[in-house]
Amino acid sequence: MRIDIISVVPELLESPLQHSIMKRAQTKGLLEVQVHHLRQWAVNEYGQVDDYQYGGGAGMVMMCEPLAKALDQLMAERRYDEIIYLTPDGATLSQGMANSLSLKENLIMICGHYKGIDDRIRQHYITKEISIGDYVLSGGELAAAVLVDAIGRLLPGVLNDETSALFDSFQDNLLAPPVYTRPADFRGWKVPDVLLSGDPKKVEDWRYEQALRRTRERRPDLLQDEG
Ligand code: 6GU
Numbered sequence: 001m002r003i004d005i006i007s008v009v010p011e012l013l014e015s016p017l018q019h020s021i022m023k024r025a026q027t028k029g030l031l032e033v034q035v036h037h038l039r040q041w042a043v044n045e046y047g048q049v050d051d052y053q054y055g056g057g058a059g060m061v062m063m064c065e066p067l068a069k070a071l072d073q074l075m076a077e078r079r080y081d082e083i084i085y086l087t088p089d090g091a092t093l094s095q096g097m098a099n100s101l102s103l104k105e106n107l108i109m110i111c112g113h114y115k116g117i118d119d120r121i122r123q124h125y126i127t128k129e130i131s132i133g134d135y136v137l138s139g140g141e142l143a144a145a146v147l148v149d150a151i152g153r154l155l156p157g158v159l160n161d162e163t164s165a166l167f168d169s170f171q172d173n174l175l176a177p178p179v180y181t182r183p184a185d186f187r188g189w190k191v192p193d194v195l196l197s198g199d200p201k202k203v204e205d206w207r208y209e210q211a212l213r214r215t216r217e218r219r220p221d222l223l224q225d226e227g
Contacts, residue, residue: 001030005034012145016145022153082127084108086111090130092132093131102155111143172211178210
C-alpha cells in the first residue's frame with residue numbers, strides 16, 4: 001500500500017511512523033508513506049498556503065490553489081482509491097473503517113490546520129472525511145499518524161503473528177481479554193490457573209468469557225451495536 005500525506009508540518013509525522021511496527025511495514029516494502037510539504041505548492045515566494053476567511057472571523061483557511069496543485073500532481077502519477085481529509089467534523093474512525101481502508105492500494109491523506117481547508121476542496125476532491133474522536137487537535141498530522149498506524153498494522157505480513165490482529169480489541173466488537181507473562185507468581189499475585197492448564201479449549205473459552213465480561217463492564221455500547 002502507498003499512502004501520500006500532505007501537511008504544513010511534515011516534521012510532526014516523521015517520528016511516529018519510523019519506529020516499531022510502522023518501521024517494519026516500510027522496511028519490508030509492505031507500506032510506503034510519502035509525506036509532502038504543502039509549501040512546495042505555495043501561491044508566492046513567501047510560502048503562503050493560507051488566507052483570511054471570507055465573511056470575516058478569526059483564523060486562517062487553507063487556500064484552494066496549493067491543495068489543488070498538490071492533488072493534481074499526485075493524481076497524475078497514479079490512481080488513488082480515496083482522498084481522505086482528517087478533520088474533527090469527519091466520521092469517527094472505527095476498526096471497521098481501518099479494516100476496509102487496509103484493503104486499498106493508494107491513499108492520500110490531507111492534514112488540516114488553522115480553521116481547516118477551503119470547502120471547495122472538500123466538495124471537489126475529498127472522497128472521505130475522518131476524525132479520530134470527539135476532541136480537537138491543533139492539526140491533522142497526529143490524526144493521520146493514528147490512521148496510518150491503524151491501517152498499516154493490518155496489511156498482510158506486517159504483524160509477526162498474522163493471526164494476532166484477529167484477536168485485537170474491537171475486531172469482534174469485543175475488548176481484548178487480560179494477558180499474563182512469567183512469573184506465574186509475582187509477590188503472591190497469581191496467574192489464573194486455566195492459563196497454565198495446557199488445555200487450549202479451556203484457555204479459549206476463558207479468554208472469550210473474559211473479553212465478554214470486560215466489554216459488558218467497560219463498553220456495553222459495543223454489545224448493543226451488534227446487529
Ligand atoms: Cl482528524 N483533526 C483535528 N484537528 N482534530 C481532531 C481530529 C482531526 N480528530 C479528532 N480531533
